[in-house]
Amino acid sequence: MKCTINSTCSAEAAPGTLAPAGEQARADTPTQVLDTDIVIVGAGASGLCAAVQAGANGDKVLVLEVNRFVGGNGLMTEGMFACGSAMQQAEGISIHFKDLFAREAAFFNYRIDATFWKDLYDRSAENLQWLIDNGVPFSGVVDCYHAFGHIPGFHWFAGKRGYGFIKALHARAVEQGAEFLMGTRGRKLIMKDGAAAGIYATQEDGGCVEIRCRAVILASGGYAGNLDMLVQRGKNRSRIAYAGGPGHMGDGLNMAAAAGARDISQTCCFLCGVGTKGLAPLGDTILRFLTCESPAMWVNQDAVRFAREDCALETSGCQANAVETQRESYAIIDCNGLDAVERMTPGLKSTILAVVAAYKGTDIAVCDTIEACAAAMGLHADTLSATLRTYNAYCEAGDDRAFGKSPPYLVPLIRAPYYIFRHNITYMCSIGGIHTNTRMEVLNQAEQPIPGLYAIGADSCELYRETYTISIPASCNANNCNSGRTAANVAAAYLRGQRRGAVGRGLKHEKERYP
Ligand SMILES: Cc1cc2nc3c(=O)[nH]c(=O)nc-3n(C[C@H](O)[C@H](O)[C@H](O)COP(=O)(O)OP(=O)(O)OC[C@H]3O[C@@H](n4cnc5c(N)ncnc54)[C@H](O)[C@@H]3O)c2cc1C
Structure with missing residues (x-):
């Protein structure tokens, strides 16, 4: 077929905005x-x-x-999953289907179709090799993908990008x-x-x-x-x-x-995460350290806690699931919390503070008292103070008796200023x-x-x-x-x-x- 359409077919072009692609045209009157x-x-x-x-x-x-x-x-994208690839064999990694599927099946209460997973598993090594044969460059590194994965099947692309x-x-x-x-x-x-x-x-x-x-x-x-x-x-x-x-x-x-x-x-999912509008420069980092693996405390529109804040340790999508159960929610952190963040990832505290300082909007407030945090977001001050007192007691005891947040993230919020972030959900696909x-x-x-x-x-x-x-x-x-x-x-x-x-x-x- 000879295509007469003036087309630009290059992977070199930088991603831009959505092409209008004939919004005005009738979809069924061909020229x-x-x-x-x-x-x-x-x-x-x-x-x-x-x-x-x-x-x-x-x-x-x-x-x-x-x-x-x-x-x-x-x-x-950064990589592709496979089981039984040459790269894995070279490293002595062997993964059985039952080990891969059992966890997923349990997570979803068996509401996933095993035949899709089996098909994927059976063909994954051949598919990966097919990509290599077609010129796709991989770095040679296979791992679990940071702390997110439970199976060492993540094959990184060369340059860590697609x-x-x-x-x-x-x-x-x-x-x-x-x-x-x-x-x-x-x-x-x-x-x-x-x-x-x-x-x-x-x-x-x-x-x-x-x-x-x-x-x-x-x-x-x-x-x-x-x-x-x-x-x-x-x-x-x-x-x-x-x-x-x-x-x-x-x-x-x-x-x-x-x-x-x-x-x-309606039964399917999103690659998504919890964040705060306007904090895009921190990307995944802000999602992770201010909202899940973090010393922050979460409260909802009624100023009460509703989940263990580190629920993303189960799997990262859990944080958005938890946040979606509430009409509104907020992450609150103090100076001690930011110091703890800094210990986990050196340099991150100053990045967060720089982004917060540059932020112009209504979804973040920096306050001297917890009552001021409540006022900034329209929360009930007495309830928020009471929630904080209980949470701090759990932190002091190293035992979150309400939700079971992991001890490393139980840092009492006691040193001003306090930072409060309104949660939003960032959908990627x-x-x-x-x-x-x-x-x-x-x-x-x-x-x-x-x-x-x-x-x-x-x-x-x-x-x-x-x-x-x-x-x-x-x-x-x-x-x-x-x-x-x-x-x-x-x-x-x-x-x-x-x-x-x-x-x-x-x-x-x-x-x-x-x-
Ligand atoms: C930031 C990000 C990182 C990800 N990283 C990973 C990862 O590392 N590993 C992983 O397994 N998954 C990852 N995913 C998830 C998933 O694998 C990717 O979204 C992947 O690109 C999905 O492939 P796709 O072909 O379905 O969609 P895409 O790769 O997005 O391709 C869809 C294409 O269709 C075009 N299109 C849409 N509508 C029309 C139309 N009407 N007519 C013509 N063209 C149209 C779009 O412009 C686009 O080019 C990531 C997703 C995102 C958003």
């Missing part, structure tokens, strides 16, 4: 018509894996990307003949006799393209950038902050739902929403596959439920690769009418599993 085998919506981590696999299978691939750069949030991962896959996809339409937003699926038969896409200049195809793979990276979709799913609008890349507006989920797919996003089977076929309300329609990566991930457990670190990226390759392979078999023997490289494995 040009294109034709291909497989359309992939989104050139991020999962979409590029699908594109490379589809190209290797000999299929004609067209990738739509709403931004002017490829990679999506994949650019910000740039090389994206660049290599993009180059490979182009080399194999994939076409990329940049600044082009997939908007509406074309369905024919109940099967996906194409897609309408809008462009930055307002034009609309109709692309006819026989399979569509949705890889749009979720909906965390769409405030309305978050609110529709029960999130508190006043506490939402977004920290993912541009272009994550939920188009995959919305298009799939319009085509009859089952939307299970949604994980899951479009219901699929392990073949990545999108399922309708009756749990039947919608022919020719696939969903991968963050659009469809079914590994977790309400919490993104980083316990199996970088399992999300492992799923991006696995689901992308699987969808490409299953789509290839679908395109060939599952004819015996008429399959390309990479399909053997799928045929063995799905004869």
Whole structure:
């Protein structure tokens, strides 16, 4: 296919703002018509894996990307999970499936589908090697990913960022003949006799393209950038902050739902954390030291404690879960607490103080008394004082009898000034929403596959439920690769009418599993 669209297909381009991609255009009045085998919506981590696999299978691939750069949030990923890789073997690391899954199953009360995890586990080493064979550079370091993971399966990318991962896959996809339409937003699926038969896409200049195809793979990276979709799913609008890349507006989920797919996003999770609006310069550090592994005390809108403040030690997503149980919440720390933070991470205290000093807003206050903290945030002063007295007594005793916060973080709040931070929740990406089977076929309300329609990566991930457990670190990226390759392979078999023997490289494995 000769693409006539003026496209910028470079992983070199710096992430910018969301391209408007023809907001004004009617989504179904095309000014040009294109034709291909497989359309992939989104050139991020999962979409590029699908594109490379589809190209290797000999299929004609067209990738739509709403931004002017490829990679999506994949650019910000740091590594990928695998079990049984050559790197792990070299270090004598061996992980059994039961050890990996048992903890996740217990965490989710068995509300996760083991077949997705088994599939991921079984293929992870081969998928990692496939990335290496396609030029993705890894650092050679395998670990648990800081203190977050419980399994030594995090394979760090070279440079600890996904740039090389994206660049290599993009180059490979182009080399194999994939076409990329940049600044082009997939908007509406074309369905024919109940099967996906194409897609309408809008462009930055307002034009609309109709692309006819026989399979569509949705890889749009979720909906965390769409405030309305978050609110529709029960999130508190006043506490939402977004920290993912541009272009994550939920188009995959919305298009799939319009085509009859089952939307299970209410049961799925987010990569998210607790923070305070305006403290972005501290990034993860502020999330971690002021809100979870920290000497701070948390109170809610009624000035009472509601959780052990170090609940992220279970898994980091727990902190946002706990905070979401309350209408409002706050972290309070004093000078002694900041000194304790400094002992844990030298240099951090001065960074926090510099950021707080530069902060201009209403979500942080620095006060001489705890009563002044209450006044600054509209809390009941007597209740807050009483809460603090009880908390300090627990700290002195080294025993948090209310919630069981770990002793190292039990530092009494007694030395002014006091710092009070209003909690917000920072969403980085949604994980899951479009219901699929392990073949990545999108399922309708009756749990039947919608022919020719696939969903991968963050659009469809079914590994977790309400919490993104980083316990199996970088399992999300492992799923991006696995689901992308699987969808490409299953789509290839679908395109060939599952004819015996008429399959390309990479399909053997799928045929063995799905004869
Ligand atoms: C900051 C950050 C760090 C992360 N780090 C890790 C990590 O280290 N390990 C890990 O396992 N997971 C990590 N994740 C989670 C997850 O693996 C990533 O979000 C990953 O990028 C998901 O891949 P994806 O293909 O689903 O989405 P993305 O990589 O975000 O790609 C989606 C692409 O679709 C495009 N798009 C959206 N809508 C349309 C449309 N309508 N038409 C055309 N294009 C569209 C987007 O612009 C984007 O380029 C991280 C997430 C974030 C936000």
